[in-house]
Amino acid sequence: MLAQAGDEADWIRQSLANIALATQERDLYIFMGLAPRHLGKADLALSAKDLAAADAACPGWSPEGWSIDGAARILALLAAPRNRAFAERFKDLRRTADVAELIALYRGLPLYPEPDSLHFEVGEGLRSNIKAVFESIAHRNPFPRDHFDDHRWNHMILKALFVESRLTPILGLEARANPELARILVDYAEERIAAGRPVPQDLWIPLKPFRDDRAVAAILPREEAVQ
Amino acid sequence: MMLIDPHAHMISRTTDDYQAMADAGIVALIEPAFWLGQPRTFVGTYVDYLSTIVGWERFRAGQFGIRHYCTVGLNSKEANNEELAEGVMDWLPRFALKEGVVAIGEIGYDEQTALEDKYFRLQLELASELKLPVMIHTPHRDKKRGTSRSMDVCEEHGLDPGMVIVDHNNEETVAETLQRGFWAGFSIYPSTKMGNARMVEILRQYGGDRIIVDSACDWGISDCLGVAKTAQLALERGIPKETVRMVCYQNALDAYGQSGQMKEDDWLEPPTIDQRTLFEGNSILRGGREPHIETPSDRLLKNLLIE
Numbered sequence: 001m002l003a004q005a006g007d008e009a010d011w012i013r014q015s016l017a018n019i020a021l022a023t024q025e026r027d028l029y030i031f032m033g034l035a036p037r038h039l040g041k042a043d044l045a046l047s048a049k050d051l052a053a054a055d056a057a058c059p060g061w062s063p064e065g066w067s068i069d070g071a072a073r074i075l076a077l078l079a080a081p082r083n084r085a086f087a088e089r090f091k092d093l094r095r096t097a098d099v100a101e102l103i104a105l106y107r108g109l110p111l112y113p114e115p116d117s118l119h120f121e122v123g124e125g126l127r128s129n130i131k132a133v134f135e136s137i138a139h140r141n142p143f144p145r146d147h148f149d150d151h152r153w154n155h156m157i158l159k160a161l162f163v164e165s166r167l168t169p170i171l172g173l174e175a176r177a178n179p180e181l182a183r184i185l186v187d188y189a190e191e192r193i194a195a196g197r198p199v200p201q202d203l204w205i206p207l208k209p210f211r212d213d214r215a216v217a218a219i220l221p222r223e224e225a226v227q
Numbered sequence: 228m229m230l231i232d233p234h235a236h237m238i239s240r241t242t243d244d245y246q247a248m249a250d251a252g253i254v255a256l257i258e259p260a261f262w263l264g265q266p267r268t269f270v271g272t273y274v275d276y277l278s279t280i281v282g283w284e285r286f287r288a289g290q291f292g293i294r295h296y297c298t299v300g301l302n303s304k305e306a307n308n309e310e311l312a313e314g315v316m317d318w319l320p321r322f323a324l325k326e327g328v329v330a331i332g333e334i335g336y337d338e339q340t341a342l343e344d345k346y347f348r349l350q351l352e353l354a355s356e357l358k359l360p361v362m363i364h365t366p367h368r369d370k371k372r373g374t375s376r377s378m379d380v381c382e383e384h385g386l387d388p389g390m391v392i393v394d395h396n397n398e399e400t401v402a403e404t405l406q407r408g409f410w411a412g413f414s415i416y417p418s419t420k421m422g423n424a425r426m427v428e429i430l431r432q433y434g435g436d437r438i439i440v441d442s443a444c445d446w447g448i449s450d451c452l453g454v455a456k457t458a459q460l461a462l463e464r465g466i467p468k469e470t471v472r473m474v475c476y477q478n479a480l481d482a483y484g485q486s487g488q489m490k491e492d493d494w495l496e497p498p499t500i501d502q503r504t505l506f507e508g509n510s511i512l513r514g515g516r517e518p519h520i521e522t523p524s525d526r527l528l529k530n531l532l533i534e
Binding site for chain 2: 029030033034036037040041042043065067070095096097098099100101102103129130132
């Protein structure tokens with residue numbers, strides 16, 4: 001990222017150093033606002049080596065599709081001193097965030113300390129009506145796979161279907177499949193069929209492990225038939 | 228013709244309105260922070276309102292292929308609640324640098340009280356510090372004096388008139404606003420502000436230099452097609468096309484573009500990240516194509532006059 005930042009690399013280094021030493025939040029707020037002004041909003045340039053390093057750091061994690069300003073914002077949040085609970089600072093930033101900031105904040109989830117303190121914050125993001133914000137948690141992000149309980153996992157899958165978001169970029173789709181989700185998905189598929197609406201093409205993926213279940217068996221061939 | 232509505236309170240409008248605006252050629256609009264028709268009584272509701280206009284409303288507009296910008300500020304009516312005003316002033320700097328914030332506004336006078344004056348001045352200082360343009364709401368009552376006074380105070384605080392848009396002008400205020408070097412906004416709003424036939428006559432008299440047309444549509448009886456109807460009527464009544472393009476598009480872009488947050492490329496060649504996120508689900512602006520503008524709808528052509 002620093003190479004991509006060109007002449008602004010020094011600005012990033014200096015700002016992060018200031019944020020790390022700051023006794024109040026102002027420097028962090030200002031950095032969050034200035035990041036796109038200094039760095040632009042280009043997609044983060046990632047080499048195969050970078051992607052491999054990301055996957056090694058956290059299996060399945062890929063920063064593909066991140067923007068350079070978003071990556072810088074996450075770095076800044078991670079650079080802030082540990083003088084407040086991480087979740088408290090996250091909330092403070094989240095409640096005044098613009099769309100791009102929300103996306104960046106949630107994309108950074110796999111990198112944050114104290115992940116179990118962030119469940120409320122993650123819930124607020126999942127409830128967002130802004131599809132890109134929802135997808136910043138759901139897609140290419142290992143946090144749900146690693147930290148969600150079944151209830152939250154299942155509702156994330158359902159919401160993805162409901163807002164016409166793809167399931168395939170969700171990590172852990174087969175590993176986290178569970179009987180309750182299978183039951184809900186069968187109901188959902190039947191509801192769609194009854195309404196004469198198309199059944200989302202990804203729906204069969206989390207159903208596959210339960211193909212021996214009677215209700216699943218009844219619906220699965222119809223789903224697979226349309227593939 | 229591509230159009231910009233630089234004053235539209237979309238938080239109060241329906242998706243039908245967004246669709247009608249997009250069909251009429253609106254490619255970008257600006258949502259000024261204002262009051263909601265009744266006063267807020269908690270600082271927190273004001274903060275969430277600001278959060279909505281930099282977040283959710285921006286996304287909502289994007290679904291119709293319209294770029295949404297906003298201004299943030301403490302409006303003159305709610306400046307009279309000192310406890311609320313102090314709280315809002317603490318939060319404002321955190322919103323002023325959000326993406327798509329193109330000015331501090333709309334600020335100014337309502338009843339011209341001491342508290343309104345205090346917070347108007349504090350916000351002019353904030354705008355100067357952050358090098359942001361200012362959008363001024365001129366009062367409905369005692370308008371002429373209130374408009375002059377707003378400009379006096381801007382000058383007193385050292386603001387460059389080229390960074391200040393004085394909105395809600397009329398036949399009585401326009402000459403002074405232009406003569407002093409400010410941008411002159413006109414809100415085409417039935418009954419209380421400007422009608423579009425009157426607006427056409429102003430364009431005939433003053434030309435297009437530094438004049439900006441907006442709808443100021445909100446929760447009241449107002450028309451989200453104010454800019455489009457004015458453009459149509461002006462062309463029908465013989466105003467040169469270039470003048471219409473300036474007052475319904477270019478001048479707003481030049482004035483608010485001084486924030487660095489509003490560029491023509493935003494709708495003609497949007498960055499890929501914005502195409503993926505803000506324009507998700509919408510094909511109108513994808514791929515940097517010239518916006519597709521439908522033939523004028525019935526909604527535009529019927530009831531063309533706004534009086």
